[in-house]
Each structure stands twice: as structure tokens, then as C-alpha cells.
Amino acid sequence: MALTISNISLFIGENLEYIDKGYVVVKNGIIESVGTGDYKGKSDGAIYDGEGILAIPGFINAHTHIGDSFGKDIGVDAAFETRIHPIYGIKNKILRKSERKHLVNFMRSSAMSMMRNGIVAFADFREGGLEGIDQIKEALSGLSIKGIVLGRPEFYHDLSKDFVKNPKLPPDVIELVFQIANAADGLGISGANENTDNSLNEYGKVIHKNSLKKKFLIGIHAAESLETTKKSITVTGKSEVQRIVSKLLPNFVVHLTHASDMDIELVARKKIGIVVCPRANGTLGVGIPRISKMLSSGCCVGIGTDNIMINSPDMFRELDYVWKVSRTLADRPIPAREILKMATVNGGKILDLNSGAIMTGKSADIIFIDKNNLDISPMHDPHVSVIHRANASCILNVMINGKFIDGDEFGCM
Structure with missing residues (x-):
């Protein structure tokens, strides 16, 4: 089953190009597709709205x-x-x-x-x-x-x-x-x-x-x-x-x-x-x-x-x-x-890992950041905001190999 997140902001590819509105499709732990604009494809799984979220490589x-x-x-x-x-x-x-x-x-x-x-x-x-x-x-x-x-x-x-x-x-x-x-x-x-x-x-x-x-x-x-x-x-x-x-x-x-x-x-x-x-x-x-x-x-x-x-x-x-x-x-x-x-x-x-970028064929290792977090909003320069202002409190969730990390792995009860 695929997981599709649409209407989401992204840093895409090895050059980390910022896309204000795009989509990412994850299947079997791998990024199956990623792109700009609205998602127009068919999905054999759930489709989620990513409004207000920035996805960056883990x-x-x-x-x-x-x-x-x-x-x-x-x-x-x-x-x-x-x-x-x-x-x-x-x-x-x-x-x-x-x-x-x-x-x-x-x-x-x-x-x-x-x-x-x-x-x-x-x-x-x-x-x-x-x-x-x-x-x-x-x-x-x-x-x-x-x-x-x-x-x-x-x-x-x-x-x-x-x-x-x-x-x-x-x-x-x-x-x-x-x-x-x-x-x-x-x-x-x-x-x-x-x-x-x-x-x-x-x-x-x-x-x-x-x-x-x-x-x-x-x-x-x-x-x-x-x-x-x-x-x-x-x-x-x-x-x-x-x-x-x-x-x-x-x-x-x-x-x-x-x-x-x-x-x-x-x-x-x-x-x-x-x-x-x-x-x-x-x-x-x-x-x-x-x-x-x-x-x-x-x-x-x-x-x-x-x-x-x-x-x-x-x-x-x-x-x-x-x-x-x-x-x-x-x-x-x-x-x-x-x-x-x-x-x-x-x-x-x-490290010769199939990770480090949000692009087709890479492992789905992604950080989902809350663009409305008080520490980084408004984000006038997304790259600067992430390296200069963001912190762990800005993270909504982390995905590794296509799976979201649950509370126990974060050390939470």
C-alpha cells in the first residue's frame, strides 16, 4: 500500500530545491514519486493533506x-x-x-x-x-x-x-x-x-x-x-x-x-x-x-x-x-x-547510503517540519529557517524507511 502526501512543501532532489506546493508518494519504504503542484495520480493507499508542513531529508x-x-x-x-x-x-x-x-x-x-x-x-x-x-x-x-x-x-x-x-x-x-x-x-x-x-x-x-x-x-x-x-x-x-x-x-x-x-x-x-x-x-x-x-x-x-x-x-x-x-x-x-x-x-x-535526498528511488527517510511553529514562522527563506532557527520542537514526525517513528522510539510515554 502506498502513502501519498499532497499539498506539502518540500526540499526536492540533491540540490534541495524548495517547492512550496508538491507531493511525495512512499511505497515499500522507498520514495516512489515526488513532484510539484497537485497530485493527479491514482493511489492504492491513503492520501493525506500536507498543508502547513515542510518535508526535508532526514x-x-x-x-x-x-x-x-x-x-x-x-x-x-x-x-x-x-x-x-x-x-x-x-x-x-x-x-x-x-x-x-x-x-x-x-x-x-x-x-x-x-x-x-x-x-x-x-x-x-x-x-x-x-x-x-x-x-x-x-x-x-x-x-x-x-x-x-x-x-x-x-x-x-x-x-x-x-x-x-x-x-x-x-x-x-x-x-x-x-x-x-x-x-x-x-x-x-x-x-x-x-x-x-x-x-x-x-x-x-x-x-x-x-x-x-x-x-x-x-x-x-x-x-x-x-x-x-x-x-x-x-x-x-x-x-x-x-x-x-x-x-x-x-x-x-x-x-x-x-x-x-x-x-x-x-x-x-x-x-x-x-x-x-x-x-x-x-x-x-x-x-x-x-x-x-x-x-x-x-x-x-x-x-x-x-x-x-x-x-x-x-x-x-x-x-x-x-x-x-x-x-x-x-x-x-x-x-x-x-x-x-x-x-x-x-x-x-x-556513507554510501540510499538516503539523504527526497527523490524517486531513495529510501523514504524524511523529517516533517511544522511551518507554523513559533520559532520559524514566517519562513521567508526556508533553507535559512531550517539551519538557523529550527529545532526539535519544530518536528511533527520523522519517517525512516517509509515508517513514522512512534512515541516509544522518541523516548516518550
């Missing part, structure tokens, strides 16, 4: 760490490495010392919070090896949100000591990487500074070998802080991005807060996606990514909210932050429509 949160949801704002004034270093950071201590049931419950709460804020899919860098993957699968059980799980083994090199000898991954770690890849959707690697050239190369080999059987993703952090950027150049003579591209060739890199022009152009040339996390970078005090430069260089840029420990998983706040910062710092402010594409269309492309 948000895709392209980088998270929801495993640390249990540790919100712990160590808020601690230094960058002290908070999030994968070996000795506060975050790692939280993950090691917390009870499984608490980790799972708070991860589930974060997933529900994301849906409430219009997020239909997210990519999580999942720590903890196979156990960590099992935890997030349990946390997402029964929820509609699409979780792309990128696992990792808890094995790291000390670049300062190991770079010259350039050791490979031990055989037992390689075997674990194979198991993780098969249990998850790919790998979410900590960073180049925790790996030798040989270990980066081996991660890539495992994924590319497995990709013959199943589609996998590789994501990795890079150039997040000035300290990590300087360390890579001092120890190896190359930037993190240069090492990553030459040895790993991932699907996407996260942050690039301190990437050079050469780094950004290299990523663009290799058609590697970039996921920026501006509010998380701001919380940690490490800087602001040069999104305008990335876009002008031809990069496909998505947005992530990063660690729950340091940042809320709210894409509305992320969009508003990027909007304001770009108008303050960039030579050419980023248009509102381009910022919204980062949270929808671009995220879908980077």
Missing part, C-alpha cells in the same frame, strides 16, 4: 562515538589528549570501567535522542573490538534509526618509538580485524599517529580483501589538533593526511581541523569524503575546520556530532553553528543550502 550524522554516552561532560576542562586519547584518555577509562548494561542503556538513549532531533542514520566509530560491536547492536535493537558500525581492535602503536622500525600488525590482531570487519560495516580507525605505515597499509588490505564479498567502509581521524598535526610532521616528515592517503586510502577522513591547503586538495583529488565536527572541535578548543576551502576545492563534506561525552547529537545545533562561524570567518560565507546538504545529501554519499 539528517545523516556521519561521525559519532556514542559509547561514551555514559560520561557526558566528564573532564570538561581537561586538555585535548587527556580527554579523548585512545590509550590513556578519560574516554578510554570510562569505556573500560563502566558496566556493560550502563553503556548499552545510554547508547540506546543517545540513539533515541538522535531520532527525536531528525537524525535517520549515523556512523559510529565503535571502540572495544567485537564486544563493542555487540554492545551497540544490542543498544540499537528494535529501533528504526540506521546505525553504520565501524569497529576497531584496541591495538595502537607509539609512533615516536615505532615509526623507524615500522612494525606490521601482529597476526592475532590481523585475525581480529577480519572478525571485526565481518561483524561490522567496516573500520573506524583512531588516527595515523597511532599507526605505522605498515599497520595502516594492512588495515586497508583487510578491508579491500573483504570488500570482494561485502561492501565495507574505512574511516579515520586526521589533523584534529595542532599537536597531532605537528607530531606527524616531526616524526614522519609527512602530514597525517599524506600518510593516510598513501597507505590506507579510506572512504572518508574525520575532522581535518588543521589540514593544509595541500592536504585538502589531496583529499579532493582522491575523492575521499570529509566529515567535519565543528561543535566538538569548539568544545575541545582545537579550532574550526576550513569548510569553505574544502567545498571550493571540490570535496564532499558531511557533518558529524562526534563524542557524546563532549557534544550533544543535535544536527540542528551543528547547522546553526556552522552557519554563524562561516559568516564570521570565511571569505565567502557558505550558503545555507550547502550547509544543509552537508547534513543530508553529502552524508548519504560519504
Whole structure:
């Protein structure tokens, strides 16, 4: 049975063109048709009037760490490495010392919070090896949100000591990487500074070998802080991005807060996606990514909210932050429509999802916004209104795979 909504405003297609009056037809979880004007076709299901509603693509949160949801704002004034270093950071201590049931419950709460804020899919860098993957699968059980799980083994090199000898991954770690890849959707690697050239190369080999059987993703952090950027150049003579591209060739890199022009152009040339996390970078005090430069260089840029420990998983706040910062710092402010594409269309492309746009053949992942909400009415510029003024209170409902999210999944009774 099809569901047809007519007389509705829409952001249509990959360019998010605003249509004041149109229609969308959903069947079997897919957008069967979408268009302008009155709906004149026949329907084998219900037809609803969408007057006063704006349909936009569901948000895709392209980088998270929801495993640390249990540790919100712990160590808020601690230094960058002290908070999030994968070996000795506060975050790692939280993950090691917390009870499984608490980790799972708070991860589930974060997933529900994301849906409430219009997020239909997210990519999580999942720590903890196979156990960590099992935890997030349990946390997402029964929820509609699409979780792309990128696992990792808890094995790291000390670049300062190991770079010259350039050791490979031990055989037992390689075997674990194979198991993780098969249990998850790919790998979410900590960073180049925790790996030798040989270990980066081996991660890539495992994924590319497995990709013959199943589609996998590789994501990795890079150039997040000035300290990590300087360390890579001092120890190896190359930037993190240069090492990553030459040895790993991932699907996407996260942050690039301190990437050079050469780094950004290299990523663009290799058609590697970039996921920026501006509010998380701001919380940690490490800087602001040069999104305008990335876009002008031809990069496909998505947005992530990063660690729950340091940042809320709210894409509305992320969009508003990027909007304001770009108008303050960039030579050419980023248009509102381009910022919204980062949270929808671009995220879908980077994560290879059939989502992120309202167009025929795409998954029916849609946010329905109340145009008469007090925070956004009147909407003189719909794209600006959504990224600059809208919030969760403006959402009437969220659709994922053609089904409306019920109250229980929103955390409501």
C-alpha cells in the first residue's frame, strides 16, 4: 500500500530545491514519486493533506562515538589528549570501567535522542573490538534509526618509538580485524599517529580483501589538533593526511581541523569524503575546520556530532553553528543550502547510503517540519529557517524507511 502526501512543501532532489506546493508518494519504504503542484495520480493507499508542513531529508550524522554516552561532560576542562586519547584518555577509562548494561542503556538513549532531533542514520566509530560491536547492536535493537558500525581492535602503536622500525600488525590482531570487519560495516580507525605505515597499509588490505564479498567502509581521524598535526610532521616528515592517503586510502577522513591547503586538495583529488565536527572541535578548543576551502576545492563534506561525552547529537545545533562561524570567518560565507546538504545529501554519499535526498528511488527517510511553529514562522527563506532557527520542537514526525517513528522510539510515554 502506498502513502501519498499532497499539498506539502518540500526540499526536492540533491540540490534541495524548495517547492512550496508538491507531493511525495512512499511505497515499500522507498520514495516512489515526488513532484510539484497537485497530485493527479491514482493511489492504492491513503492520501493525506500536507498543508502547513515542510518535508526535508532526514539528517545523516556521519561521525559519532556514542559509547561514551555514559560520561557526558566528564573532564570538561581537561586538555585535548587527556580527554579523548585512545590509550590513556578519560574516554578510554570510562569505556573500560563502566558496566556493560550502563553503556548499552545510554547508547540506546543517545540513539533515541538522535531520532527525536531528525537524525535517520549515523556512523559510529565503535571502540572495544567485537564486544563493542555487540554492545551497540544490542543498544540499537528494535529501533528504526540506521546505525553504520565501524569497529576497531584496541591495538595502537607509539609512533615516536615505532615509526623507524615500522612494525606490521601482529597476526592475532590481523585475525581480529577480519572478525571485526565481518561483524561490522567496516573500520573506524583512531588516527595515523597511532599507526605505522605498515599497520595502516594492512588495515586497508583487510578491508579491500573483504570488500570482494561485502561492501565495507574505512574511516579515520586526521589533523584534529595542532599537536597531532605537528607530531606527524616531526616524526614522519609527512602530514597525517599524506600518510593516510598513501597507505590506507579510506572512504572518508574525520575532522581535518588543521589540514593544509595541500592536504585538502589531496583529499579532493582522491575523492575521499570529509566529515567535519565543528561543535566538538569548539568544545575541545582545537579550532574550526576550513569548510569553505574544502567545498571550493571540490570535496564532499558531511557533518558529524562526534563524542557524546563532549557534544550533544543535535544536527540542528551543528547547522546553526556552522552557519554563524562561516559568516564570521570565511571569505565567502557558505550558503545555507550547502550547509544543509552537508547534513543530508553529502552524508548519504560519504556513507554510501540510499538516503539523504527526497527523490524517486531513495529510501523514504524524511523529517516533517511544522511551518507554523513559533520559532520559524514566517519562513521567508526556508533553507535559512531550517539551519538557523529550527529545532526539535519544530518536528511533527520523522519517517525512516517509509515508517513514522512512534512515541516509544522518541523516548516518550
